[in-house]
Amino acid sequence: MSWSILFAVGIWPVAWFLWRALQGEANAVIAVGSMMIGTFGGLLFLVSQIYMQTTEFGVTTQRIIFKSGVISRYTNEIPLSSLENVNLHQSIFSRIFGYGKLEINGSGGSGVWTPPVQDPVSLRAVISEARIATEAAPRFMARPRHIDQAHNNDRRSSSRPKPNRPTV
Template sequence: MGLILLPAFGAGLILWLIAYIRIKSTELAVTTKRVIVKHGFIRRSTIEINLAKVESIQVTQSLVGRMFNFGTLVIAGTGASHAPLEGIAEPLAFRKAFVEAQDSTRSEA
């Protein structure tokens, strides 16, 4: 949308700036013990889920998301905890890293 609206009074430039800030202010990490998600620029939100408590990671990508390799991740933990993360770059690579970390944790136990 930002590229299309760029000539229209700089509205596209504002959308590009918002997208850039959103990308730079989001951090995802998979450790041997947990999944950590931090996002926000002024207001910071952090989600930490124990690796053993994660039941599934759902990846949703639109047509544009598949073309530019971004999508939405929904991390579902035991109980009612769900952590939807929109606009994540390379969501399939994140899911693959998560599955590998979860498998290595299970094999060590």
């Protein structure tokens, strides 16, 4: 949630009531209504802050990671190599305030919804660039080498003489 919404829902009614009280125009109905709306706004702010502080979203060179939770933990990782699509969801209101959500789908798995992020178009571009960089990276495979044990033993034996062992 944006700060302006939380301010409008939580702090503005309380400030409005205090202003009316200072002018001597406040009554019990206005006081109760303002305090209820202010309490609702404060709880909404608290819940959104807990969610924001306990949610992590990251893009690495190998995968996309999403973690959330306070008491229990939910983690979802999508390798960039199996990323299928990234969908952008913005309402008219979220476009005005410059935030949105991304739905990220990997092959054969469930999608991940990002928390509301500021400038989701840039995040989508970062994910796209990371995906392209992962696809363009050279793939190295280690090839097993054949080790000639006889050759290695010959080298050891030529550099050091064998100790004389008595035969029984």
